[in-house]
Amino acid sequence: MKINSIELKNFRNYQDCSVEFDPFINIFIGKNAQGKTNLLEAIYILSMSKSFKTKIVDELIYFDEDFAKIHGDIMTHEKQMSLEIVLSKLGKKAFINHNEIKKTSDYVGYLNVVLFIPEDLMLIKGSPRLRRKLIDMEISKISPVYMYNLNKYNKLLKERNKYLKMLHDSHKDADTYLEVLSEQMALLQVDLLKKRIEFVDLLNEISTKMYDYIALHQEKLSLKYKSHYQELTYECILDKYQKSYKKDILLGQTNHGIHKDDLLMYLDEMDASIYASQGQQRSIVLAMKIGLLELIKKEIGEYPILLLDDVLSELDDVRKTKLLNLIQGKVQTFLTSTSVGGIHHQVIDMAKKIEIENGQLKGEENGRK
């Protein structure tokens, strides 16, 4: 899939912007704070209907304006489509081919992106929440049902935690309502967990190969999903709920479930969250991101778009070349850089270079190589 062009109105520091893209490599070049990441963010929002930087819609709208608009013409499965996101003080609206789409799970999936930002290095040593978020985001791109059920689960979890606090504060025991909430959550978890485990198994298979290629066969990467349940059955999950009613009420929260799970990473059986060096962490994240490109291609038959924000400077020449070899001629890629200096000359030669200054594209017609 590809984005042919994008138009922005009042988005971040872009008042009016329109740009056509190269089907393969596009580089946004500019000094600091000119709007390079903002442009990547716009593409990301067009894909996921939300930002990777903020939950506050107002921050996305040009100072003092009432609304922002992101419009993109895309090509997917050889079909041309238009996607549009309108952001205002009232929230956001999503449109496909000018028809409003109310449910996020019906919108996400037409334009798939894989994002790689410097903060992703935190995936290895940061909190399990980051790894769960990655799993959920990536499965949501390929499975609207998963996204829909996950939203339902999160709402139930919020409701259950609120109810547990109430039981705790009023010194009450478990009752029928807690039982009903637990049953509903157990039922949803069977499918959600199955999907997560399948996803991690597939990602493991691909990322292991990618790591082997990137890290020059030095050690073996393996990924494993960590769940709280012995068996993936409704009965087993519900039994665990029932056995932890007392503890849950005492602590006023649900102490197990997919919201507590983790993605474990090993290098030659050693826990990467403890032992991986900086270089190894970069290789793991890169292997996983390329693994995601391949996984999405396998699932939906097309490569997603790759967004690289400031990450090339984090990679050494060997990794840069390997990344380039893996995506060249296959994946539409957008990357940001303050200068062309840090970028492989092969990339520069074939890319469309888009210069950005203070929310304006410098001579769009000069953007071509």
Ligand SMILES: Nc1ncnc2c1ncn2[C@@H]1O[C@H](COP(=O)(O)OP(=O)(O)OP(=O)(O)O)[C@@H](O)[C@H]1O
């Ligand atoms: N809602 C907004 N309205 C107007 N300008 C905004 C808004 N949000 C952010 N900006 C401006 O956008 C600029 C930052 O843009 P961006 O993060 O894309 O920079 P960048 O070119 O990627 O820089 P760096 O190389 O430092 O990462 C800042 O000047 C900031 O003031």
